[in-house]
Every structure is written in C-alpha cells, then in structure tokens.
Amino acid sequence: MILDGVLLDIDGTFVLSNDAHAQAWVEAFTAYDYKISFEQVRPLIGMGGDQIIPRFAPELNDKEGTGKQIADHRKKLILTKFGSHLAPAPGARELVQKLKEHGLHLMVASSATSEELELLLKVAQIDDLVHEATTSNDAEASKPQPDIIEAALSKAQLAPDRVIMLGDAPYDIEAASKAGVSVIAFRTGGFSDEKLAGAIAIYDDPAELVQHYHESPLNQSA
Template sequence: MTQAVLFDVDGTLIDSNDAHARAWVAALAEAGHEIPFERVRPLIGMGGDRVLPALVPGLSDDTEPGKTITKRRLEIFNERELPHLRPTGGARELLETVRARGARVIVATSAKSAELKDLLAVGDFEPLVDKASTSDDADSSKPAPDIVTASLHKAKVTANEAVMVGDTKYDVEAAHKAGVKCVALLCGGNPRETLRKADAVYADPAELAENLKRPPFRWTVA
C-alpha cells in the first residue's frame, strides 16, 4: 500500500513553469545575457543551480555574477509573476483524495524553502501538506535523487511505499534514481515524449484524482 505521495510543485500543483522561464529570461537580460525563452523553458524543473550554468557556461551560484542573477530572478518572479499564478486543474482535489486514501502528502520540490511558502499559498495547499523537502535539504538538486531521498526520510517510508507525482523528465529521473515510481502530468506543458520513462502519464491532477477514486487503482497504469 502507498504510504506517501511525493509531489513536485511547479507545473504539477501550480501552473508556474512559463512564469519561472520568463523570470530567468528577464534576469539574464538585465545582466547582459540575451537568452531566448525557448532555450530556458525546457530546463525548468531542474534545480536553479543547474539552470544557470546550462544557459551561460562559467556562471554558477558560486560566483558573484551568478548569485546576483539568481537573486534578481527571484525578485522578478515574486514581483511580476507570483501574483498571477493559479493552481493546476484539480490540484487541491488530488491532495485531498490522496489524504482520504490514507497516504501522506509530501512536497518534494527544487524550490528553496524561502520560496515554498508563497508557492503553496497560491492554492492554499499548506494545510494539506504533511512534510516538505526543498533544494535546501539536498546536496544536489533534481534530477539527482537527493530531494526524493530526503522526502522518503521525512515521511519515514521506504521507496516501495511511496510514489512521486511530477511534470518533468527531471522529476521522473530523480524519482527513479531513488527507487520510487513516478506518475507524470502533462499540465506542466512538457511534451509527452519527454515523459516516456514515467510509470504513468495523466493530463492533470483532476484526471489522476478521478482515477484514484476508481478502485482498484494502480499507480503504474495510465
């Protein structure tokens, strides 16, 4: 029986992937790096510490220019994007359904802890979350398994007792590296072919919630 369901946030529970990409584009442009949205967008979902060097070789969170860009990216996101964000379809229903089935809701996100509270507030999700793991809990961000492993530890469950729900190939890879099955959602705007390694694929939280209500349900059946 599934004891815990690990949830990514951006693109999974909140429709925010494009917003994050726009914030990166704007912050990079202010620093003199003209990077098109189309290059940034496929990278959303991995840790921010990986996004920057992937776009501008030689830049990282360990350098002063990199720290400045990363800080500015968050400022732009909070000022321009956060007020307009909305939950993905059926996100709250899915969390409530998981809890009704006796499983714990564990957040496993590449976001920083300081960002998570504001993100969860978009859908008033915090009362439905039992535990949360962020990039602050991990030595390496997604697609490394560290955040997933940290979530298992906080939930006090084994990999076989948990399932991950995400929207990117980075979620799938991180989960599988930790030995956890991963259900992918298309609501994050990522092409289905990039999610082919997921154990199941659904359109959005609403579809997954509806299927959860129909016994017998198996996480590996789409």
C-alpha cells in the same frame, strides 16, 4: 505493492508556473547582460538554478558572484512579479484531499526555495493540507539529481518502493528513478508524453487523476 506515501512536486504539477519560471530566468539573465531566449530555457524548467545557470554561463554557479545574483533576481521576480499571476492546476486541492482521505503520508519534494514554496502552496490552495516539505535548502544538487527525492524519503521515513511521486517534468522522473521511486506525471508542465515516457502513468492534470483514482496506481493503500 502497498503504498505508504506520496511525494509531491509543486511547480508545474500543482501550480501552472513553468512559463513564468522560464520568463523569470530570461529577465534575470538579461539583467546581468546574459542573453538567453524563452525557447532556450523553457525545456529546462523543472531543474534548479544549480543546473540551469551553468548551461548558459559555464563560468558561473548559483552559490556565488554573478551567478548567485542572477539566481536571487529570478527568485525575486517569482515572488514579487509573477507570483500574483499564477494559477493552480485543475483539481489540485481535490487530489491532495483524496490522498489524505486514503491515509497517505504526503511530503513535498521541490527544487523551489522555501520562500517560493510558501507562495506556491498558497497558489495551489493546499497550504493547509500539506505540512512537510523538502526544498532546495535540503539538497546539494537539484533535479534531475536524486538528492531532493532522497532527502524527502529520509525526512518522511518512507521506503522508495512504497512511495509514488507526482511530477510534471522529465527531471522529476529521472531524479525519482535514481532514488528508486515511481512517478505519475501530469501534462500540466507542458512536456510531451514522449518526454514523460518513464512515468508509470500520465494524466492531463490532477483533476483527471481524481476522476480515475480507483483504477490508478495510487489506489494501492489498502
């Protein structure tokens, strides 16, 4: 396999943000009198609002009415309350630099909104290195559906069998698999190795992958 490009999930992968997203969902639902716990929503982080909202309020969706208000409130909390407390995953910038040095085409494949993604890329300290992205605006359904992965492949004009995705959640692996893309997973999202079992390799964080780059599946571009 010759590797042409790498798809990048950002939340939980390059930014340690999953706990913040879970707390934002708890507060957003609570603001509209829906009671959910952190423990209930945390295992679902990695999905988009179109997947999460109906799990707790089947009568709602993220496109209209109260469901959209909850989704918008969660986004506001990330941008105005939690964003300033987020930290990059260890080795985030170093890994992206190495990928670029190896001539790989980089494309963000994220369920985040464009406003959130702008913030996240800055937190990850890679906003000057990555310039192509697909967001929730580019897909009908979020992960674990393959829409975002397929949109990223199309936008970058990359073949699925010549790409690897970097992700942190089982939903990244499921979505990528449906699109024919292999995934390298990081434990930065807080998911167990059992949950990440569909990945072709698992590392603690981007820093560990940088350390072992030459024996990793990414070292296939030559």
